[in-house]
Amino acid sequence: MAVLSNVLDDLNEGTTPFTIEEFLAAEQQKDLLCFTTAGSVDDGKSTLIGRLLYDSRSVYEDQVKTVTRSSSGEASAIDFALLTDGLRAEREQGITIDVAYRFFATPKRKFIIADTPGHEQYTRNMVTGASTADLAIVLVDARKGILTQSRRHGFIASLLGIRHVVAAINKMDLVDFSEKVYRTLHNDLHGLAAKLGIRELTAIPISALLGDNVVTRSEQTPWYDGPTLLEHLESVPIAEDLPDAAFRLPVQRVIRPNQDFRGFAGQIASGTVTPGDRIIALPSGRTSRIKGIHTFDGDLDSAFAPQSVAVTLEDEIDISRGDLIAHVDDAPAVSNSFSASLVWLHAGPFVPGKTYLLKHTAQTVKAHLRVAHRLDIETLEPQQSAVLRLNEIGEVEVRTSRSLMLDPYRENRVTGSFILIDPASNATVGAGMVHYTKLDKDGRSQINGTLLLLPGEVLVSVLEEKLTTRGKDVVITSSQKPEVWQSLLYAGFTVLVPSKSQAQAEIITLAPDAHELLRRPVARHDGLKAQADALLRELENEF
């Protein structure tokens, strides 16, 4: 096995050769880091990735041959950018137009690169690439410093919750590997990171073209004592799930091979679960205990994110696709109203008032959205706007036809993210990140309005005044139609309805599924003021 030991020698760069079994054992321990790269046409991003792939020896020989043929002219030169470009249209136009996924491995780790263009549709593509990444590499041209686009890339990395950002200060060869240039940029970049809320920023001086500090340490930068790019990629911690991250299991499917087994299958979004744990199924609110965690490879003593499992429960409770299982004492918000950041991904603009479909974990619901404001991606200042166009980012208020089990995106990328789908074209038009949900003190959604059915016009006008001064949106209607009430309640109004036939006031609310009206009478009080105050106290409980 001379060939094998050569290869393994090669992989270990001269250390003791090991057998294929040892190689596989080491291989099996590797974890997976997904990172995204952003940069524009000229800043050498494709060259950097090509260099990373080539120097880490994961470029296969026949691919190198194909590239050398495509880039006729310089017969022996390898065009690193061509290694990473994919489609015909791009090779013809010389630009990268979509997100491309590349793979490479070192003896320490496996990597997935989501390579995104800095050219047209940059925001859409970068957001897409960043959504699954643990780390982002932002390219900065050493000669040009922090441009608008570096700021934009940093902002998107922060928006998409990427914990580790690397500023690759490229083309150091063109500034004579100047320490001063690096130091200045290093300080500017850390200032920017603080402003953008980036949790960790690492600035590395490189030359993608010549290979300095990409894989091999440069002799041109003796003043730099940090890691090379690859060293950093190999050592950065992956998805540090907080030890106390809340357990979330969105149910994808109920597995029922026979009458005795009812398994709830899904991929754990966060946290850890163990048989015996007390759980709550949402939105129903029914509780039980975990009976078992089942996989093809046997039952598990515990399971954690992002494992795909099926769990069984001690009690027969009705759970279906789209529901979520959580620990009973650490459940997410259940709400159909929330605020979010929204990135618009489609050529056709966001249309206010239109019904979109919203996919969140394993459920798709109808949604109405209102744009609160748009963010100027260059200055990061809010701008007045009711619409969003392709590549624009806005703050939105969302209402959905059914309640969702939500966590803020900053805490949970799975239960805090959603996509919007145009119901007519089925295109994916938006990507959203949940900020917060509107909740009452019991953690329930408070967004539906309340209706008061009142005996007499006088009580209506007294309450109208008191409620308006308390900041409520009040609507008075004489309509007695339940469907009219439903839509007003769904819209979140406090509705006052005078009724001559009514001897006693009633409080009417929407059932959690928003289809039924719940009615309850309020005790009668003598005197207008006493009656009004009693009703206001009752309303406080509703809110």
Add this chain to the structure above:
Amino acid sequence: MSTAVYDSPETITASRARLTHLKALEAESIHIIREVAAEFQRPVMLYSIGKDSSVMLRLAQKAFYPGTIPFPLLHIDTGYKFREMIEFRDNYTRELGLNLLVWRNEEAIANGANPITLGTQRCCGYLKTQALLDGLRAHGFDAAFGGARRDEERSRAKERIFSFRDANGQWDPKNQRPELWNLYNGRIGPGESIRVFPLSNWTELDIWHYIHLENIPIIPLYFAQERRMLVRGDSLIPIEQPFVKGLPGEEQWVRCRLRSLGCSPCTGAIRSDADTVPKIIAELISFRSSERANRIIDHDQDGSMEIKKREGYF
């Protein structure tokens, strides 16, 4: 009591546990397979008998365990597949109790379509692409799993996990849906369909490593043994079809194996001593030559895989 629980080392280990890359890939693939089974009316899994299909099939078993796979398998048979492939297919699917469907372009086969007279592009067009589109349409399948990976070929690197195909089964690289997080948009109109690639993020090494760890049965053509081949330059061409004829002296016994499985006239073998999965892996990492290099069809012209995909090929 609760203190004891929180202090227990097991609890701490569990909360800090991390998945290895293969377990992370497995979990992602299972999630994808379950999404498709839940969101589509009539999904099907394309089964090509190769190593990737074998892994995909195992992942489907895992996704629905202890239940059974809730969709059929479909094999597109060109009539030129290796005899061993058909035997393996029939035995293995019977053993697992799976619902196997086979589709062939009988008209083209009856007309004697072959790569020598038609050229590889037109032959693939009739026997693979056309047969696939006809088979999917005849059964009314709205989602089809394929075992393609992004690391296989350059045009695959930008492929979505849910790849949208229009009513003609065609792929428009400029009109694909953005894919964020693990939220897949499977909504389609009448006649449209989705090709689903649950192995998108696996590499060739991952596939072999998983086969090794999971003891997944694979077809013996992958393992080296003495085989009768046409030796032409660097190429080893299997002799199964009467139209594959060699010049004098070209036909030889060679110790070789197949790196990827296709039709016998168009799938070259490689000289190899690798007769176990670990040896195949050792060979793989020594090669620095991508697995598709021995597929004659991909090298018809620069970017030929992309052209095939636009027309409806996987």
